[in-house]
Amino acid sequence: MNTLPDAEKLCVQLADMIRPQLTQNTAMIGLYTGGVWLAERLHPLLGLAEPLGTLDIAFYRDDYHQQGLARDPKRSNIPFSIEGRDLLLVDDVLYTGRTVRAAMNELFDYGRPARISLAVLADRGGRQLPICAQYCGARLEVPAGARLRLRRGEDGRLSLQLEHGS
Amino acid sequence: MDRNPQLNKNGELQHLLSIEGLPREVIERVLATADSFVGVTEREVKKVPLLRGKSVFNLFFEPSTRTRTTFEIAAKRLSADVINLNIAASSQSKGESLLDTIANLSAMQADIYVVRHASSGAPFLIARHVKPHEHVINAGDGRHAHPTQGLLDLYTLRHYKKDFTQLTVAIVGDVLHSRVARSLIHGLTTLGTPEVRVIGPQTLMPSGVEALGVHVYRDMREGLKGCDAVVMLRLQNERMRGALLPSAQEFFKHFGLTADKLALAKPDVIVMHPGPMNRGVEIDSSVADGPHSVILPQVTFGIAVRMAVMSMVGGASA
Structure with missing residues (x-):
């Protein structure tokens, strides 16, 4: 694959996909780091009433005993009660599904949401857990050793980038 | 030279033994x-x-x-x-x-x-x-x-004062017997604090403490001038039995933190104490419970x- 889709266009398409499914009860949570950037775009496009929540899953990762504690964890911040909410979890790239599992574990330490759905900019396959995205901007095929990630330029523009393993 | 015993081969914290020598x-x-x-x-x-x-x-x-x-x-x-x-x-x-x-x-x-x-x-x-x-x-x-106490003191300072490179911090009291003071001094200097002062009577000041990069004051009023933070140390009662101090009352008169002495520091000064406090010996109750005190947030x-x-x-x- 030579060209990756334009992340800015995917943002708008993703918002159009999500909009018809919103309820009065929907609140959004972005996952650090790329998911928060994406959520910061989607949130105003969708005009949600509650402020944006952010989650850093560093304390819930399942590879802590292999990798140690992640460097520079951010403080998770959910400025609303998640009890009984329809939560829209936002991440940049869906791959193994382990980040989403960790995020759900963390969320349940804040309360019991009515529903959690997942929106991602890109799904690259390679799932290791039974997790899928309800809203997906693009499905991309990425070689196993490569890393697909969202970047935010100095001008604030979002772009997808492929980094090949050494 | 041996590797720092606190760090693993990737430079990550493997044990926490002392703030001294921590990058x-x-x-x-x-x-x-x-x-x-x-x-x-x-x-x-x-x-x-x-x-x-x-x-x-x-x-x-x-x-x-x-x-x-x-x-x-x-x-x-x-x-x-x-x-x-x-x-x-x-x-x-x-x-x-x-x-x-x-x-x-x-x-x-x-x-x-x-x-x-x-x-x-x-x-x-x-x-x-x-x-x-x-x-x-x-x-x-x-x-x-006492490295975790030193680290929580540093966390408290950063929480209220943000930038270590602009700070004047005074540590007051029994510096000689205080592992809290030693850990905090190493942490403050490592993080680039330009002015660290120690204040106390000569009998409770380790000889050569200046080598740690601190300024020594025997006069508390002089030492508190312009401070952003004052860290009071616990005066251990057992010291009073030795020849180091005449009496608790005498110590309080010279080195106890009162509202009157604290007024010499900056208007937004914070007051810290590692606990347990001896009210009326190293700190006056009105200061311990006053608006500048961050002693409970420290915990x-x-x-x-x-x-x-x-x-x-x-x-x-x-």
Whole structure:
């Protein structure tokens, strides 16, 4: 694959996909780091009433005993009660599904949401857990050793980038 | 030269023994990680699963209630199993050596030892002998170091004052016997604090303390001028029995923190104390409970800092 889709266009398409499914009860949570950037775009496009929540899953990762504690964890911040909410979890790239599992574990330490759905900019396959995205901007095929990630330029523009393993 | 005994081959924190010799990046990483844990401690469920299935042994060879309790809370909030050993009443009083005690606990599958000991250097000795997957955290050794207290003091200063490179900090009282003071001085200088002062009577000031990069004041009023933060040290009552001090009243007159003396510091000065406080000896009640006091937030931050340290060492391979 030579060209990756334009992340800015995917943002708008993703918002159009999500909009018809919103309820009065929907609140959004972005996952650090790329998911928060994406959520910061989607949130105003969708005009949600509650402020944006952010989650850093560093304390819930399942590879802590292999990798140690992640460097520079951010403080998770959910400025609303998640009890009984329809939560829209936002991440940049869906791959193994382990980040989403960790995020759900963390969320349940804040309360019991009515529903959690997942929106991602890109799904690259390679799932290791039974997790899928309800809203997906693009499905991309990425070689196993490569890393697909969202970047935010100095001008604030979002772009997808492929980094090949050494 | 030997590798720093606190760091693994990747430069990550493997044991926490002393702030002295810790690289700036490691200290800053502890403070940043602690900040995320403050978020956890504000939730309804104040627990994360990082140390699930791990055993933390609190080995207090010297009595302590607060430090032991905050370590216990921190370990439990990381989902570890915590075992408190009251060593004074156990096998050491029957003559078992320190390393034999550790070998026995290791056979019980200990993962982290939190050690307080009256002898300076005891946690270093233990760290040299534990297995690669075991970690040691110094909870105070003799007059030497109390690194988690130093780190929580640094966290508190950063929380209220943001930038260490603009600060004037005074540490007041019994500097001679204080492992808290030593740890904090090393942390402050490593983080680039330009003016660290120690204030106290000559009998309670270690000789050559200037070599640590501090300025010594015998006159408290002079030393408090322009300070952003004042750290009061506990005057240990047992010192009064020696020849070091005439009386508690005399000490309070010269080195007790009163509202009147505090007015010489900056208007937004913060007052810290590692606890337990002797009201009316090193600090006046009106100051301890006053608007400048951050003594109780220090206790809360201390839990998050200890969670940060335990989760960092617990995840570091040898």
